[in-house]
Amino acid sequence: MPPRPATGWELRQVSYLLALQFNEEVAAAITSLPLQVELRRGKIRYVYYNGVRLMTLRPRDFTFSISPEAGKIIKRATEPPRFRVIVSSGSALEGEVTGNSVLDADKLIRPGDEVLIVDVNDSLLGVGKAKAPGFLMRQLGPQEVVRFRRGVED
Known part of the structure; x- marks a missing residue:
């Protein structure tokens, strides 16, 4: 249909x-x-x-x-850092975001939440699904913290 x-x-x-x-x-x-x-x-x-x-x-x-x-x-509808995972600018976003590349994240993110992946300037890089709580993302090192779904085409 x-x-x-x-x-x-x-x-x-x-x-x-x-x-x-x-x-x-x-x-x-x-x-x-x-x-x-x-x-x-x-x-x-x-x-x-x-x-x-x-x-x-x-x-x-x-x-x-x-x-x-x-x-x-x-x-556009929310203020940072709500629903955002901030990653370093040199991060290669291919399938997953690891804890090593996370600079900061919304502390209220729960596993399974849809998240916005942004850089330090709050430019949208893509969207994904959280695999870890926001308050733990930086501490998880090489582990996958966000399953990267799709990037933004310029």
């Missing part, structure tokens, strides 16, 4: 789920856009903005997997 404009009910569902996963500011920033949705088995599966996929709703846990485009919106 191709993407179609989201109904009011679908926008409320997306807003509630985003508020639970992130916060109300992020939910308001994303749902204020003219979103399109794609359904699978009658339920929201993909959320689009201007034909670009922003998020995928995971039916297993009803959380969103975000794209770099959604990461840009979240970054």
Whole structure:
């Protein structure tokens, strides 16, 4: 089924789920856009903005997997360091971020959270999924702390 404009009910569902996963500011920033949705088995599966996929709703846990485009919106809607993992500029982001490359991270990040990977200037490098709590990331050395999903294309 191709993407179609989201109904009011679908926008409320997306807003509630985003508020639970992130916060109300992020939910308001994303749902204020003219979103399109794609359904699978009658339920929201993909959320689009201007034909670009922003998020995928995971039916297993009803959380969103975000794209770099959604990461840009979240970054604009929040103040640093919220939802961010700050990495050194020379870090090679290929599949994972290790504790050695983390300079700082939001202390409230929990394993499984969607995170924004940024440099010291708060420029978005990509998005990923936390594998360790934010307060421990720097101390884990060579261990994987974030599963890097996708980078931002310039």
